[in-house]
Amino acid sequence: MTFSELSGAAKAECTAYAVLAVAAFIGTQTVLVKAIQSGITGQETWAALTGTPIVLFTSIDLIAVFIVALIFMIAEGRRLRVKWWLIYPILSTAIGVSFGFPLFLIARRLRLGA
Numbered sequence: 001m002t003f004s005e006l007s008g009a010a011k012a013e014c015t016a017y018a019v020l021a022v023a024a025f026i027g028t029q030t031v032l033v034k035a036i037q038s039g040i041t042g043q044e045t046w047a048a049l050t051g052t053p054i055v056l057f058t059s060i061d062l063i064a065v066f067i068v069a070l071i072f073m074i075a076e077g078r079r080l081r082v083k084w085w086l087i088y089p090i091l092s093t094a095i096g097v098s099f100g101f102p103l104f105l106i107a108r109r110l111r112l113g114a
Contacts, residue, residue: 001113017102024098066097073104080111
């Protein structure tokens with residue numbers, strides 16, 4: 001199914017996913033470039049991710065969501081035979097789950113139809 005064949009609600013859903021994916025991509029990559037330019041090391045990154053209990057909580061929570069999203073994308077992508085299903089877990093790992101997962105949800109919606 002193509003985007004133009006979707007119902008109005010499904011088009012709105014896909015548009016929201018796309019806007020969020022683009023915003024997440026811009027946000028995460030902007031921060032990543034700044035971090036790289038600042039010369040942050042892996043050890044400093046780990047210290048920042050585990051420095052306080054609330055930051056550690058957030059890190060653990062996001063890692064768990066990332067793993068659940070990967071499992072969902074792989075299982076659902078294969079079950080529905082979503083075209084190029086494997087690219088979405090790869091994008092989620094390489095760029096960020098906030099980018100790859102919404103793109104997967106768009107592909108899933110297109111596969112499921114209106």
